[in-house]
Amino acid sequence: MWGQRLLSFPIIRPEQILEKEFDVLMIVVSSSCSVKQIKDYALRLNIPKEKVIDVFLDVRFMDLFVDQRISFMKGYAEWINSRNIEGNVAECGVFRGDSAKFINRYFPNRKLYLCDTFEGFDYGDLQYEKGENNQSFNQSKFADQSFFAETGVDFVMSKMIYPEKVVIKKGYFPDSVLDVKDRFCFVNLDMDLYIPMLNGLRFFLDKMVYNGCILLHDYFSDVFTGVRQAVDMFEQERGINIIKTPIGDGCSMALIRN
Ligand SMILES: C[S@@+](CC[C@H](N)C(=O)[O-])C[C@H]1O[C@@H](n2cnc3c(N)ncnc32)[C@H](O)[C@@H]1O
Structure with a gap:
């Protein structure tokens, strides 16, 4: 050109x-x-x-990075921080730290748990997803286990502005976080597949403070259809209806704890 x-x-x-x-x-x-x-x-x-x-x-x-999801995180953090709402923050599904670095930046005074295998999808989770016969997923580049493998803890940590606030939980989620008893005000769940996203909801919902937010990436995705199914299953399991609000990026849903 x-x-x-x-x-x-x-x-x-x-x-x-x-x-x-x-x-x-x-x-x-x-x-x-x-x-x-x-x-x-x-x-x-x-x-x-x-x-x-x-x-x-x-x-x-960094502020030039105009992304609806990042803008939402920024706005939510400002609101949470201005109201002195308690709780730590977390991201499950970190990959190369490109959303985690913003969470770290916008919640400078809170402990940030970063959970990932740092080696890509778990084999069992991936096999389950493939068995669901979602053609869009099975034909996508994401069906290859090595897709998210090119990352590492040091690489992710090099992007953090407040590295002293970060707690790395490397390994299979949720096994990697069984010792975590904290309360949370913001959690970004971005693990793409049905099983880890369902486990994310099971692990975090009861740990959210009142008005806390779980942001679910890919809720509206045609490729990662397991995300929406995980929410449906979780609500069915619990017999509850969680407050949901689309954040306007055409992809993510915010769940608000009441
Ligand atoms: C879409 S990427 C995350 C992208 C990142 N949030 C961003 O916006 O740049 C999904 C990540 O979830 C991780 N993941 C998926 N299932 C997991 C599990 N059961 N345990 C730990 N990590 C998992 C993968 O390793 C991958 O790095």
Whole structure:
């Protein structure tokens, strides 16, 4: 597309940057592998290192990340913090820490539990999902167990602004958290599959404070249909109807503890 325009902006070759005057080169791609390639290439073009910024990692630019889910987390955190509502926070399904870093940022004074195998889906959970014969899921890239494997605790921790608040729970959820007795005001459940999402609800709902929120990613997904089924099953098991509100990203549902 070099030489063309996108949304009225000219698209130029990387080498043409050298003909321009600029303060910073902002890399705005969310794949960390691509960020590394672009950074390496910029350095080979002799662009000074301090001018090359990864927008998704550099705290100065975090607010540029306009994402409905992140905006919801920010707004909910501000409200919770302003009302002095108690409770710690957690994320189950961390992968490379791209949502966890925001939870850490917006809840600076609360312990943040991060739960993940850090090795991708559990084999048994995945087999169960595949047995449900959801063609969209089975034909997707997510049906491959290695899809979420490229991550690690050190990598995730390097993204945290308040690492001293983070408690890593590496391993199969919920086995990894059986010693956790805390109360929670915000939990992000993002494990994609029916079994871990159902276990997430079973583990956390009773631990939520009044007005606490469990944010469920993929509730409206056609690929991860197990998420909605997990909520239905949980409500059926308990004979309850949880207060739900879609957050407007077309994907996530917030459950509010009353
Ligand atoms: C969609 S990714 C999380 C994405 C992350 N929240 C984000 O927004 O960048 C799903 C993660 O759930 C984890 N996961 C799924 N089932 C799990 C289980 N039973 N125990 C621990 N981790 C699990 C996978 O390892 C994977 O990293």
